[in-house]
Amino acid sequence: MANKIISEAYDTIAPSYNEFVKKAQYSLPQWLHSTVQTLKVTRTQWVDLACGNGYVSQQLRALGVDFSYTLGIDLSSRMIEEANRFELYSKTIVQDLERGLPHLDSATVDLFTAFGLFEFIPDEYKLLTDIQNALKDEGELWCSFEAPLSGSEVETVSLRYGDSSFEKFRKSQFTIQNLLKAAQLQIISLEKWAGYVSPSSGETVNYFYVRAKKAK
Numbered sequence: 001m002a003n004k005i006i007s008e009a010y011d012t013i014a015p016s017y018n019e020f021v022k023k024a025q026y027s028l029p030q031w032l033h034s035t036v037q038t039l040k041v042t043r044t045q046w047v048d049l050a051c052g053n054g055y056v057s058q059q060l061r062a063l064g065v066d067f068s069y070t071l072g073i074d075l076s077s078r079m080i081e082e083a084n085r086f087e088l089y090s091k092t093i094v095q096d097l098e099r100g101l102p103h104l105d106s107a108t109v110d111l112f113t114a115f116g117l118f119e120f121i122p123d124e125y126k127l128l129t130d131i132q133n134a135l136k137d138e139g140e141l142w143c144s145f146e147a148p149l150s151g152s153e154v155e156t157v158s159l160r161y162g163d164s165s166f167e168k169f170r171k172s173q174f175t176i177q178n179l180l181k182a183a184q185l186q187i188i189s190l191e192k193w194a195g196y197v198s199p200s201s202g203e204t205v206n207y208f209y210v211r212a213k214k215a216k
Contacts, residue, residue, distance in 0.1 A: 002166040002167065003075060003120075005161055005164045005166045006161075007075045007077070008161070009166075010052070010076035010078070011076050011077065011078035014052075014082050015082065017052060017053045017079070017082070018053070018055065018058075020199070023199065024196040024197050024198070024199055025197050026196045027194055027195055028059070028115055029059050031191075031193060032059050032063065035142065035209075035211065036065055038211075039065065039111070040138075041136070041139055041140055042110050042136075043066065043067045044069065044110050045068065045069045045071075045108055045110050046069075046070050046071070046109070046110060046111045046113070047070075047101075047111070047113075047134070048072045048113050049112060050073070050074055050114060050117035050120075051072030051079070051080075051089065052116075053079050053083050054083035054088030054089065056113050056115060057072070057088040057089060058088065061088075067110070067111070069091075070088075070089045070091075071090065073093045073097060074094065075095070075097065080092045080093075080094050097121070098120075099126070100126045100127050100130045104130075106134060107133075107135065107136050107137065107139075109134045109135050109139055110136055111140055112134075112135065112140070112143075114143035114144070115144045116144060118143060118144070118146075118169075119145065119146040119169055119170060120166075120168060122167075124183075125182060128180065128185060129184075131185070132185055132214060135213070137214055138213070139214065140213050141185060141210070142209075142210070143209075143210050143212075144207045144208065144209050144210070145170070145171050145176050146168065146170040146171070146205055146206070146207060146208075147171075147192060147207060147208055149170070149203070153171070153172045154169060154170070154171055154172070154175060155169070155171075156170075157170060159200070160200075171208075173208060176210065177190070180212050185213065185215060186213055186214065186215040186216070187211070189210070189211045190208055190209070191208070191209050192206055192209075193206065193207050193209055194206055194207075195207030
């Protein structure tokens with residue numbers, strides 16, 4: 001039920017999503033700009049998880065990054081429609097990523113991106129192990145986790161949408177490190193940034209931006 005509510009919420013903002021993130025002072029474009037120069041993987045296959053309207057694809061293209069084959073996956077069908085309208089991916093799929101990835105052959109993906117995704121998934125282990133399996137040996141995962149405002153390891157935040165509500169899960173650096181280690185992913189970098197300004201509360205939500213690869 002919660003994922004249906006999340007899908008409906010993102011369906012609603014899909015046509016104006018770029019304006020929405022601009023008002024929220026989303027820091028992802030700045031992080032990507034500072035990180036792209038470190039991208040050393042071959043540029044054959046990129047999978048964008050929680051791709052939305054293709055926002056990350058737009059940012060990477062603007063930075064001169066391109067891949068031979070790109071796959072965008074999102075829970076929101078309206079977001080996928082927006083991405084398709086501008087032909088931002090080779091292929092798109094509407095899927096609930098809490099259940100894991102669609103079938104991808106082992107060791108075929110150069111880069112996974114997953115921004116604004118893991119805060120909606122209470123247990124990421126299945127998805128992270130799927131990512132680990134699909135990554136090439138030198139492939140990377142670039143992703144974000146929302147940071148707790150309290151000192152707790154996992155902070156649950158309830159958000160309202162109309163007459164319904166859904167939860168987000170904010171995780172500490174220690175929790176993130178353990179999650180990735182359990183999925184046999186090795187952290188390359190983990191940085192805490194101001195992520196965005198919440199449009200509903202006005203609070204600044206911090207992000208942990210992470211680069212990881214297959215553990216040796």
